[in-house]
Amino acid sequence: MRALLVEEDDQGQKSASVKEVDESQMPEANVTVAVEYSTVNYKDGLCIGPGGGLVRTYPHVPGIDFAGTVEVSSDDRYKPGDKVVLTGWRVGEAWWGGYAEKARVKADWLVPLPEGLTTRQAMAVGTAGFTAMLAVMALEDHGLKPENGEVLVTGAAGGVGSVATAILAHLGYEVAAVTGRPETEAYLRGLGASRIVPREELNETVKRPLESETWAGCVDAVGGAMLARVLGQMKYGASVAAVGLAGGAGLPATVVPFLLRGVNLLGIDSVMQPYENRVRAWERIAKDLPMEKLEAMVQPATLGDLPKLGADILKGRVKGRVVVDVTA
Template sequence: MSVKFQALVVHKEEERFTMRIEQLTTHDLPEGEVLVRVHYSSVNYKDSLAATPAGNIVKTYPFVPGIDLAGEVVSSDDPRYKKGDAVIATSYDIGVSHFGGYSEYARIPAKWIVPLPEGLTLKEAMIIGTAGFTAALSVRRLQENHLSPEKGKVLVTGATGGVGSFAVSILSLLGYEVEAGTGKTAEAEYLQELGAAAVLSREQVYDGTGKALGKQKWAAAIDPVGGEPLSAVLSQIQYGGSVAVSGLTAGAQLPTTVFPFILRGINLLGIDSVYCPMETRLSVWQSLASDYKPANLESIVAQEINLEQLPDILPTLLSGQARGRTLVKLI
C-alpha cells in the first residue's frame, strides 16, 4: 500500500535549480528495510549545502535533503525493529545520496538506525542531532586522550553554532572551564547560560598573524571552524594537549607548521560523525541520554519550524546568521 505525504524536494536541471514542497508517495522512497514516520528533523550546515546549487553535496536529482531524522517505525523487514519503535537515523548517506529527513516518511537501511535511548524523547534527539552527536564525540575523543578538568581551560571555537553550543554545554556539565570563541560576542549571555566561563572574540583566538607557536593558553579545544583559525588554535595549546576538529566553516586549508606537534606534542584529532562505527555511535547516544545530556537542552533551540519554512531558513547557516539549533517538526 502506497502512502501520500509531503517532502522538501530539490531539483537541478542544467543551470536551473529549484527547491519546493512536493507530494510524494512511499513508492518514491529509496530502498531500505525500515519505513519511518518522521516526527522531527533539524537544520545542519550540510543541509544548507544540499539546498544550494553550488553546494557539491548532492550528486543526483530530484532529491530530499535532511541528514537527521527521528520518528516511529511504520514497517520493517528487519527483525530488530517493529512497528511503533522510536528510532534515530543520522549520518551515513542520509540527506546526501539517500533521501533524508525533510520528509514526512523516510525509508532507511536498518544498519543506519539507532534505537531511541531511554532518557531521550524524539524531539530531544533532534535538538541534539548530528551537531550534538559531533560535539559529544569530540568530548569523548578528548577524554580518551587524557583530558580532565584539572588539566586546564578548554576552548570551543564557533561556539554559537550547533556543534559549538553543545560542546560548551557538555564540557561545562562535566566540570570543565570552558572559553567560548565566537564572532558573535553579542551572544555572550547565551554562551554563559550554556556554561561558558569566558567569551572570547574571534580576534582573541586568531589575530591574523599566523604565528608558528604562541602562548600556551588551553589544555584542549573543540574546533568546528577549521582554516587559519584552527592553525592559530594549534599554536596555543598546552604541551601534550589535543584539538578535536570536525568542521571547515573557515576553510578546508590548514596553513600550519609542524612545531606544535614536534615541540609541544599536540594531538590533532579528526572527528567523523558520518561513518563513525555503530558500536561507538550507540555508546555516544547513550551518553547523550545520560551524563552528557545538557540540563538546558531547550535553550539551544533557536527556533522550531515546519517544512514550508525550510527554504527561507536553510541559507542562514551559509551566511553565518544561525545560532544554536533549528528544529524541524513534521508531525
C-alpha cells in the first residue's frame, strides 16, 4: 500500500515521503479499513515534522483522521462494505493513522458514517469540525440560545473556527469572527459571520479583570492572552468553550469573571470522547452544517502534498479544511 511514511535518522532528523509499505508492517487490530480520505490538522503538522512529543516510534504513518470502507473485520459491529469515520484515540500519533491506502484499528475507535454524509464530506469536517460541533453542543448544554446575543469565534479562519462559524450562523446565531488575516474577511462572511473582529483588538491583556459584557458565548481556538481577555468580556452566566492553544498554553487571567459574572470555561476534548457523544455530534453535523458552506472551506490535496501542508499548518498558513484523497 502507498503511505506517507515519516522516518527518523541517527541524528534524530525527521523526513516524510510517500512510499510503498508492506501491510505486514501495520499494527495488529480487529478492523482493516480501505481509507478514502483524510485531512490535515495542527497535530498532523507536528507528526509529519518535528513530532511534537506525540509520535512514539519511527517509522510512522501520521493522519489523525480518516474515512473509508471496512475491508476486514473480526468485530460484529462492522462488516466489509460499511462506511466508517475515525477521529482521535491517538491514531496518527501513537498508532499508525490515515495517511495511507489502508489503516488497521480497533473497532471501539470507529463511528459509522452518518446518513447523508459522504466520506469526502466527513473529512472536510474531520477532527476540526467534530471539535467545533462538540463546542457548540457544550455551549447549548450550558444555556446558549440565539436570542442571548453575539457569539465570538476566535481563530475563525482556521479549521475549527471555520466550521464553528458556519454551524453557529446556520443555527441562527450572530457570529463575530476573530482573525489576524484581513484577506479572510470575505471567506468568513461567506460562512455566515456577521462581524469581523481584528485579532489585535483582543490579543493584549488588560489590567481590568472585567470589561463591558459583550459576548453571549465563545468558541476559543487561541487560548493564552486572548482567552484571558475574552473571559472578562463575557455576559453574565455565559460560557467559553476552549478548543485550542494557537496563542499559547498559558492563561494570564483572574478568577473574577467566574466569581462575579458566573462565567463558565468549558474544556473540549475530542480525542477520548465517549462513543455516544461522538455519534450525537456526527448526527448534529449531518443536520446542522450546511454542505455548501463546508465545500467552500475545502482545499483538495494528495499524499504527496502533505510534507508542505504539514509545515504550512504549523505556521498558520492553512485556511479552512484540507481534504486529502489518499487514493490519488
